[in-house]
Every structure is written in structure tokens, then in C-alpha cells.
Amino acid sequence: MLTRQRNTNELQRFAPFSLVDWDSPWATFGSLRQDLDRLFGAYERSIADPYSNGEGASEIRDTGNELVLAVDLPGVSKKDVELSISGDNLFVRASRTATAPEGYTTHRRERASFKFEHAWRLPVQVDAQKVEAKLAEGVLTVTLPKSPNAQPKQITVEAG
């Protein structure tokens, strides 16, 4: 589940001449189109958002003795991440607010604020006391050691 918020009221202004964005030379036409859409009361913004904040991509890995969850959360600081376990459910809640740095004028604003909320049903029992989480390179990594009876065991097959 992913909620993205974008301030559509803020008109995307022209990029300064010193920074022409070659990957989206039509961006200015995009904003012109937005104006027209508004003018004619068009409800839909039909140009899909092509830029990636890259948030929310996640995976759970089973390394044998533990489960490792990784979620991409660029620009999210530690205090804005909430992590909880109840039974075999793991919840992650994170958010960031996109704000312009003080004293700067804004020429382009693509990095949106977002709220990320997701619940995972864990496939095995984990030891909730030993769960560790860290945030680095914009990635939240949660290490969940399996509880002793969920650890892999080698069973020797004996000849009868």
C-alpha cells in the first residue's frame, strides 16, 4: 500500500537556463499542459509521472537462520520510521515531507512527499526480542532472527 502526495497546485516553473534537463526537454510543455488542463477543468492528469522517488520497493529474504526485510525509503530519517511486530505480522510505517531548503528559490520540484505503510505476514516465527533495524543509503533493513523451532535442521537419514 502506497500513498503518494504531490502538491499539484505548485506550478512547475521553468528551469533556469543554466540547468537544462536533457532527459525531459518537454517538461515545460508538461506544465503548460497542466495549465490548460486546469483551464478547461480537466480532471485527469494524463501525462503519467515519469520520475522515480524510488520509494517503497521492498523484499524479504530468507537466509536460513533469519529473515531480512529491505525497503527503499530515500530521504527518510530515523525518527520518521515506525516498526512493530505483533504475532507474525510486521508493520512498517514511514514518511517524509519534501521541503525546499531555506533561502533558496525553487526551480523544479519532482521529489514528492510520501507516506509508506505496509504490513507483512511473516512465513515463520521470529524472535521479536532480537529484531534489529538499520537505515542506510535510503534503505531500511530489518533483520529478524527465526525463533529456535523455526531454524533449519539437518536430519540424517539412517539406513534401516
Add this chain to the structure above:
Amino acid sequence: MTQSTIESARNTSISRAPRVAELTPAVDIYENDKELLVVADLPRVTPGSLKLEVNHPDMKIEGRAVASDTQPEYLYTRTFHLDSSVDVGKIEAKLSEGVLQVHLPKREPFQVRRIEVKTA
């Protein structure tokens, strides 16, 4: 077709590098009197997998998001065109929390100077 041709054809298809998904990172551009500031979202990119190249007048950001078992490798790329107001030698960049900040100082004549008006 000779044996060697078949062999080389097969090698080509096998050795072809896996296609890397290219993404355009979301970017903010800000400006104040002294500099331009480019901010880009690059999750999973480390200082070691990030390349920032200035080949005047182009500035290219290229960040490789490292693959894991289930996540594909991504390549975040974006190129900007710098004009002569940017002091290329003084560009500074820093990567933290998956967000890249590139500071592009303006050269002296292009910096805004505020002049105090005195009363006579």
C-alpha cells in the same frame, strides 16, 4: 554454417550482459544568490556506485542501485546542461539517506550581490 560460427553465435547470446533497468531519478533544483542546488533521490546507491561526471557543458549523474536476490539492479541516470555561470571546479556533492545533493557554486560575476542603500 561451420562449427565455429555456431559456437560464436551461441557465445554471443550467452555472454550478453543482463539488461539493467534504467530509471530517471526525481530531482529538485533550487537556487540562491551563491549557488544552484540539485537534489536527487537515489535509494540503494552507495558512494562507491555513484558517478558524478562533469564534461562541460554536461553534468551526468549515474547511480547504480545494487541488486540483491529479488531486487533487480537499477541504473539511475540523469544529465544536466550547465552554462558558464557555474564554477565547475567548485562543484561539491554529498550522498546521505539515499539522497544526493550537488552544490553548484556560481562564478563571482554571476553571484547576486545585495548593495545596501545608505541615506544621504
